Amino acid sequence: MSASNLCGIFVLLSFSVFQCFALNDPACADLLQISPSRLVVRYEDPASALCTITQDAVDPDLFSWEASTGHTLISGPRNRTWKVDKVDQWDMAPQCYSNFLVKNEDVQCNTQLKMTVYQPPDSIQLLAEMEGDMVEGREYTFNCSIEKVAPIQDLKVRFYRGDTLLDTQVPNETTGLKPQSAAFPLTVTAREEDDGSEVWCEASLDLDLEDRPVKKSARVRTSVLYRPRIQTHLDSKQPVSITEGDTLELNCTARAKPAPSYSWTIPQGLGHTLNTSVLILPHVKHTGNYTCTVQNSQGTDAITYLVEVKVDWLPIIAALVGAVILVVIVIGCLIFKAHYNQTRTGGYDLRNIFQSLKGASNHVALSNGSLL
Structure with a gap:
């Protein structure tokens, strides 16, 4: 029996003393507490939640869970556990309900478990619109195709080049509880530095999970002409x-x-x-x-x-210096020779020295030391 039907029955039986409060009414906020407050569960996985009342129920038989599947376990006078072995519905909305004495009136409170049923993508693929080489400066589009993911409004798609994040996209005005498919385009301008790089995409569900489901595409290696x-x-x-x-x-x-x-x-x-x-x-x-x-x-x-x-002048200068040195040596030798000869004969004339520089090869020394 649903909580809303229960409200109707009690109103008919005792209209003057019983009031029915809507889901999550402020008057019931502190009377029914569900743990966890939000349940995120993968499709076809088991699930459970605990409903606790903060004061005794007027009728313990009216403290329970109402859900389209699963069953209720009594774990104490103030605790009821809803449990399902396999979540096989996308629109599940379990409710915990109980009746209380509020301001001397018998009222019934209902609290709905916030529940998200998810499914990671069946597949993800990155497709390039072009075939063969890209050309530097031209625009090209890659499409990240994602199959059967739920809920699609919580989907995030990221594009990468190597380890560099290029773009993050979310669905545009797309909602729904059941799995859906979608394609996300990325337009890039080819650059020289992109030659040989790898482009890929990943899909993740932005849900309150410690280990969020992430699925990655194969990498597409790009070749750029430049x-x-x-x-x-x-x-x-x-x-x-x-x-x-x-x-x-x-x-x-x-x-x-x-x-x-x-x-x-x-x-x-x-x-x-x-x-x-x-x-x-x-x-x-x-x-x-x-x-x-x-x-x-x-x-x-x-x-x-x-x-x-x-021109390298150093060798030329060195040659000139060498020539000058050679001339000086020759002159020195001739002066010495003239001095030596005159010393042996008792005198010499400097003019003869310079004349000897011109014709030394024609002079012949006599046995007595004189020159012819």
């Missing part, structure tokens, strides 16, 4: 200085997908060096602009280096 971007540690605005005769090495390695081609333009009509990211020129001699162009199906990037070839 134009070349040259990576270099050199500042192209600053000249590259190099000594004449050294080996020039310039790097214009680029990130790109698909793999790019390289070409170099160098000064002095030396032509083009094709398909190499690193230009190596031994014994460089030419100052000017050295330009690298990188190209693939998505675009082009280029960089120009101003190379300044400088």
Whole structure:
């Protein structure tokens, strides 16, 4: 017998002394207490709740539970337990009821158990609208398809790229107690850094549970085509200085997908060096602009280096200094030689020394020390 029918019977039998209060009426708030106050149970799992009265019932036979399924257990004069072995209904609303003496009047109070029956998604799948490679700068949509989840109004869907949260979505104005299916779209703009990353989604029910049910989709690996971007540690605005005769090495390695081609333009009509990211020129001699162009199906990037070839004066200066030293040594030797010869003959003339520098090879020394 339902609590509402009980109210009707008692009103008819004793209208002057009995009052019937609606569900959760304030006058009954402290008389009936249900534990737990809210029950969250998975579909087809067992469930139970305890109803406790804070004062004796007028008639213990009218202290019980009313529910569409399950049974009531008496666990004491002030306790009634509702128990069901398997929750197989989506709209369950068990009520605890009892009659009390309130302000010298016999009244009946009813309290409904707040109950949520849930079911995690049967399946979840992330589908990409495109086929094959994505192209940098274009928009693409992923759909997270979720099958048979309840209650759908408590559903939260999250999208991730790797471990980075991209978006969180909830159903739009969708309610219901029974399982439903839904699809949630995510639109993204393809970027270079997304190449090779994995996109996935997860569905969870935002319920008062210690271990909330979460279901994750398989990961979708993305491939993004993008134009070349040259990576270099050199500042192209600053000249590259190099000594004449050294080996020039310039790097214009680029990130790109698909793999790019390289070409170099160098000064002095030396032509083009094709398909190499690193230009190596031994014994460089030419100052000017050295330009690298990188190209693939998505675009082009280029960089120009101003190379300044400088002469190394140190070897030249060293050679000149060496020559001067050699001349000084030669002059010193000639002066010494002239001094030595004159000392043996008793005199010498400095003019002869300088003349000897011009024609020393034509002079012949005699046995007495004189020069011819």
